[in-house]
Amino acid sequence: MEIRPILASLHKHRVPALLIVLEIALACAVLCNAVFMVAQCVIDGRAPNAIDEQGVSVIHIGGLDGRLAADSVSRDVAALRAMPGVKTVAAINEPPLGPDAMFNGFASKPNEEPQVNSSVYLIGKGAEQALGLKLLQGRYFTDEEYAQGELLPNHQSASHVVLVNQSDAKRWWPGQSALGQQIYSDINTWTVIGVVADVIAQDPSFAGVSGKYSSVFFPQRPSAELNNYILRSDPADRDHVLQQAMQTLGKLEPGAVLEGKTFADVRADYFAGSRNLAWMLVLVCVVMLAVTALGIVGLTSFWVGQRRKQIGIRRAVGASCRQILAYFQTENFLLSTAGVLLGLVLAFAINIYLMRHYEVSRMPWYYLGGGAAALWLLGQLAVLGPALRAASVPPVEATRTI
Amino acid sequence: MMGYSMELALRGLRRYPKTTALAVLTVAIGLAASMTTLALLHMLSADPLRGRSQHLHLAWVDTVLAKSQTYRSLDSDWATYDYKRLKTPDAEALLAAHKGTLQAAMADLDAQVGGDKGEPSNEQLLATSSDFIPMFGVALQDGRNWTAAEDAARTPVAVIDSELAQKLFGTPKAIGRVVQIKHHAFRVIGVSQPYAPQPHFYGLNAWTFSGNERESIFVPFGAAIDVGLASSSTDGCDDVTEKSKQYIAVDPMHCEWLAFWVQLDTPQEVTAYRSFLDHYAQQQPLGSFGKKPQSQLLSVQRWLTLQNAIPDNVRLNVLLAGSFLLLCMVNVAGLLAAKFMRRGAEVGIRRALGASRRAVMLHHLFEAGMVCLLGGVLAWPLTLLGLALLRMQDQGFTDLARLDVAMFAALFALALAVGVLVGLLPSWRVSMVQPGLQVKSA
Structure with missing residues (x-):
C-alpha cells in the first residue's frame, strides 16, 4: 500500500486529522489508567485470606x-x-x-522499634476451627492457655504464647524456624x-501494604x-x-445490640467503596470508547462524502473495491498510530x-500495550462502515458533477 | 451583524439534525459527568460555618513531657493522626489568658445519656467550655448557655438539642429537666437546634462528614471529667502517665485530648495570638525530652487541607470526569469541523459576495456555542441523575451530593466556555475558505 497519497490528503485536511489524533490520544491515556485502577480494585477485593x-x-x-x-460470652457461646x-x-x-x-x-528483638501495623486477634477457645x-x-x-489469656492494663495480652502469620514468620526470622522464637x-x-x-488484617487499608x-x-x-462471635x-x-x-442471642441478651453478617457480606461491605469506584470507571471507559468511535465514524463519513468524485475517478481508472477499502483503513491506521503514540506518553x-x-502504584507496561x-x-x-460505503462508490461517479 | 449571524447559526443547527443531535448529546454527557463530580467536591469543600470560619483558628502548643512519637508506619501511606490537641491544664491556662475574642476547648466523647425513665441511649457528647455556643453559632431555641463561672465551678449543666429533648422527654421543652450521664445528674439549661456543620472541622478525630451523626448534648468539660467521661484517643501523653490511662480512657491531666479553638477577628489579633502561643511554648520544659518549643495557629481552611479532609477519590473522580469532558470536547470539535466544512461551497459564495472572515467565523462560533448550550440544558437532568446515583452509595459523605445555585450557574458557564473553545478551531478553519475556488467547483 502506497502511503504517500494518504499523507498528502491528510496534509490537506489538517484540522480534522489533528482532532482525530487528539481524540485517540486522550482516550488511550484515560483508558490505560482507568483499566489499571479497575484492575487494582478487583485485586484488592479478592485479596486472599487463609481462613475458610x-x-x-x-x-x-x-x-x-x-x-x-x-459470663455473657460463655453463656452465648x-x-x-x-x-x-x-x-x-x-x-x-x-x-x-x-x-x-x-x-x-x-x-523480633527486644528494644527494636516495631515498623508494621500488625492486627491483633484475641481468640476464644475453638476459634481455630471456627475460623478454619x-x-x-x-x-x-x-x-x-485459653483459660489464662487476658488483657493487661497496657492492652497487651497477658498470655505468653502466640500464633503468627507465615509472612510475619518469614519477615522476622528469614531462613529459620519461627517455632520457639520470641516477639516483643x-x-x-x-x-x-x-x-x-496468612490471615488478612482487620483493616488492611489502614494497616498499609506491609501490615496487610x-x-x-x-x-x-x-x-x-x-x-x-464466629x-x-x-x-x-x-x-x-x-x-x-x-x-437465640436476642433472647439471651435483651439489652445488647446485635449485628449479624455472613463473612461474604463482611468482605463485600469492606470493599464496597472500591467496588463502586471500579464500576464508575468501567462506565466511564465504555461511554468514552463509544464517544471516540462515534467521532471517528462521523469524521470519516464526512471525508468519504467529500471524496466521492475522487473515489469514482480512481475506480474508473482501475482501482478495485478492496483497494479503496484498504485506503481508508490505512489512513485510519496511520491516524490511530499517531494518536496512540501520543496517548502512551500522556498515559505514562x-x-x-x-x-x-x-495512592496509585506504577502501571505495568502491558496496560499501555493493551x-x-x-x-x-x-x-x-x-472506520469499517464509512470505508465500505466508500468502496461501494461506482466508477460512473467520476462522470458526474456534485 | 450579530442578529444575522445568530439567525444563520440557528438555520445551520437544523441542517444536519443527526450530526447536531450527536454533538449535543456528547457535550451533555461530558458536562454531566464533570458537573456531578464537581458538585460533590464543591459541597465537600464548602465553608463549614459561613461568616464565622474565617475568624476561627486552632491553637496548639506542644507541652507533652515525653519524647516525640511518630505515628507513621514504614509505608507511610496512611495519614499521621495528629489532631493537635492539648492537655487539660494547658487548655485551662489558655482559656484563663483570654487573649482572643472568644475561645473554647472541646472534645467529642461517647456517652450513655438517659432521661427520667427508659433505657439510656448512646449519644455523641461535646465536652467544651462556655464560649463554644456563641463562637460556633449553635442556635439556642430555649433557655441559656452556661457561663464562665459555671465552667470554673464545674457545674453539671447541659445544653441538649431539640431532637434529644424529644427523645428523652417527649417534648422539646426540657429546661429544668435532668439528664443522667454515667449515673450523674446534669440539669438541662438550654435547648438548641440540631447542630452539624460539614465537615466536622473542630473534631476531625470523631468524624469528618456525617450522615446523621452530630453532637446532641453539650456540657462543661470540667463536669465531664468529674463524672468519669474520658476521651478514647490522644495525640500524646506525658511519660508519667500510667500505661493503662494512655488508651481507651485517657488521663485528661497528662494526655492531649482537648482541641482549642480561638476567634480572632483581625490579622493583628492573629499575629498577637501567634506570639502569645510562641511565648507559651518557650516556657515548656521540653529540653530534656529532646524537643524544641512548638506551637501552631491554623485557620480552618489550612487545617482542613492539612488533615486531608476531602477524600482522595472525590478529587480523583473530578480529574477523571475532567479528562472525559476534554475527550468529548475534541470529539464535538471534530463533528463540528466536519459539519462546517461540508458547507465549504456555501461559505465560498458568501465570501465571494463580500462577507468578511470575521462574519463567517462569528456565525460558526455562535453555532458551536448553541450546540454546547443545548448540551448544557440536556446535562442538567443528567447531572441531577448522577447526583442521585451518588447519594445512593453509602460512603459517609455522599449524602451531601446536591446541586446548589452556584453549581447550577457554573454548569451553564462551563457549557458556554466549552462551546467557544470547541468552536474556535473549526470556525477558524471554515473562515479560511478561499472565495474563488469554491465558486468554481459549485
Missing part, C-alpha cells in the same frame, strides 16, 4: 455490661454451639476485614508456638474484649443458621502524576 470464608458468619455484640461480659446446624462457634475481638481494628507493633485457620507448623493453644512489644514478650497460613498480612493470634478467656455452618444453610442464631504522565498525589491495541482495533472497527 464460605461457611463463616460473624455476629457483633455491643452494649454488654463490662463486669458481666465474661454455649447456647450457639447447642443450636442445630452450627458446626463450631468461638468468640473473637474482631474478625478479619472488620472495621474496629486492633493494631499493635511487634519486633490453616496450621503450617507447631500447634494451636491448649485449654490451659512494650515490656511484654511472647513465644511463637505455631505458624498459620501481618496478623498475630493470642488466646483469650471469655471477656468484654471478645465482642464478636459461627461455622454448612455454606448451604449459612443464612438460615445466622438468622436462628440472632434470635498521568500515571506519574497519580503516583505522586494519590490500551494501544484496544484503540487500534476500535479505530479499524469504526
Whole structure:
C-alpha cells in the first residue's frame, strides 16, 4: 500500500486529522489508567485470606455490661454451639476485614522499634476451627492457655504464647524456624508456638501494604474484649443458621445490640467503596470508547462524502473495491498510530502524576500495550462502515458533477 | 451583524439534525459527568460555618513531657493522626489568658445519656467550655448557655438539642429537666437546634462528614471529667502517665485530648495570638525530652487541607470526569469541523459576495456555542441523575451530593466556555475558505 497519497490528503485536511489524533490520544491515556485502577480494585477485593470464608458468619455484640461480659460470652457461646446446624462457634475481638481494628507493633528483638501495623486477634477457645485457620507448623493453644489469656492494663495480652502469620514468620526470622522464637512489644514478650497460613488484617487499608498480612493470634478467656462471635455452618444453610442464631442471642441478651453478617457480606461491605469506584470507571471507559468511535465514524463519513468524485475517478481508472477499502483503513491506521503514540506518553504522565498525589502504584507496561491495541482495533472497527460505503462508490461517479 | 449571524447559526443547527443531535448529546454527557463530580467536591469543600470560619483558628502548643512519637508506619501511606490537641491544664491556662475574642476547648466523647425513665441511649457528647455556643453559632431555641463561672465551678449543666429533648422527654421543652450521664445528674439549661456543620472541622478525630451523626448534648468539660467521661484517643501523653490511662480512657491531666479553638477577628489579633502561643511554648520544659518549643495557629481552611479532609477519590473522580469532558470536547470539535466544512461551497459564495472572515467565523462560533448550550440544558437532568446515583452509595459523605445555585450557574458557564473553545478551531478553519475556488467547483 502506497502511503504517500494518504499523507498528502491528510496534509490537506489538517484540522480534522489533528482532532482525530487528539481524540485517540486522550482516550488511550484515560483508558490505560482507568483499566489499571479497575484492575487494582478487583485485586484488592479478592485479596486472599487463609481462613475458610464460605461457611463463616460473624455476629457483633455491643452494649454488654463490662463486669458481666465474661459470663455473657460463655453463656452465648454455649447456647450457639447447642443450636442445630452450627458446626463450631468461638468468640473473637474482631474478625478479619472488620472495621474496629486492633493494631499493635511487634519486633523480633527486644528494644527494636516495631515498623508494621500488625492486627491483633484475641481468640476464644475453638476459634481455630471456627475460623478454619490453616496450621503450617507447631500447634494451636491448649485449654490451659485459653483459660489464662487476658488483657493487661497496657492492652497487651497477658498470655505468653502466640500464633503468627507465615509472612510475619518469614519477615522476622528469614531462613529459620519461627517455632520457639520470641516477639516483643512494650515490656511484654511472647513465644511463637505455631505458624498459620496468612490471615488478612482487620483493616488492611489502614494497616498499609506491609501490615496487610501481618496478623498475630493470642488466646483469650471469655471477656468484654471478645465482642464478636464466629459461627461455622454448612455454606448451604449459612443464612438460615445466622438468622436462628440472632434470635437465640436476642433472647439471651435483651439489652445488647446485635449485628449479624455472613463473612461474604463482611468482605463485600469492606470493599464496597472500591467496588463502586471500579464500576464508575468501567462506565466511564465504555461511554468514552463509544464517544471516540462515534467521532471517528462521523469524521470519516464526512471525508468519504467529500471524496466521492475522487473515489469514482480512481475506480474508473482501475482501482478495485478492496483497494479503496484498504485506503481508508490505512489512513485510519496511520491516524490511530499517531494518536496512540501520543496517548502512551500522556498515559505514562498521568500515571506519574497519580503516583505522586494519590495512592496509585506504577502501571505495568502491558496496560499501555493493551490500551494501544484496544484503540487500534476500535479505530479499524469504526472506520469499517464509512470505508465500505466508500468502496461501494461506482466508477460512473467520476462522470458526474456534485 | 450579530442578529444575522445568530439567525444563520440557528438555520445551520437544523441542517444536519443527526450530526447536531450527536454533538449535543456528547457535550451533555461530558458536562454531566464533570458537573456531578464537581458538585460533590464543591459541597465537600464548602465553608463549614459561613461568616464565622474565617475568624476561627486552632491553637496548639506542644507541652507533652515525653519524647516525640511518630505515628507513621514504614509505608507511610496512611495519614499521621495528629489532631493537635492539648492537655487539660494547658487548655485551662489558655482559656484563663483570654487573649482572643472568644475561645473554647472541646472534645467529642461517647456517652450513655438517659432521661427520667427508659433505657439510656448512646449519644455523641461535646465536652467544651462556655464560649463554644456563641463562637460556633449553635442556635439556642430555649433557655441559656452556661457561663464562665459555671465552667470554673464545674457545674453539671447541659445544653441538649431539640431532637434529644424529644427523645428523652417527649417534648422539646426540657429546661429544668435532668439528664443522667454515667449515673450523674446534669440539669438541662438550654435547648438548641440540631447542630452539624460539614465537615466536622473542630473534631476531625470523631468524624469528618456525617450522615446523621452530630453532637446532641453539650456540657462543661470540667463536669465531664468529674463524672468519669474520658476521651478514647490522644495525640500524646506525658511519660508519667500510667500505661493503662494512655488508651481507651485517657488521663485528661497528662494526655492531649482537648482541641482549642480561638476567634480572632483581625490579622493583628492573629499575629498577637501567634506570639502569645510562641511565648507559651518557650516556657515548656521540653529540653530534656529532646524537643524544641512548638506551637501552631491554623485557620480552618489550612487545617482542613492539612488533615486531608476531602477524600482522595472525590478529587480523583473530578480529574477523571475532567479528562472525559476534554475527550468529548475534541470529539464535538471534530463533528463540528466536519459539519462546517461540508458547507465549504456555501461559505465560498458568501465570501465571494463580500462577507468578511470575521462574519463567517462569528456565525460558526455562535453555532458551536448553541450546540454546547443545548448540551448544557440536556446535562442538567443528567447531572441531577448522577447526583442521585451518588447519594445512593453509602460512603459517609455522599449524602451531601446536591446541586446548589452556584453549581447550577457554573454548569451553564462551563457549557458556554466549552462551546467557544470547541468552536474556535473549526470556525477558524471554515473562515479560511478561499472565495474563488469554491465558486468554481459549485
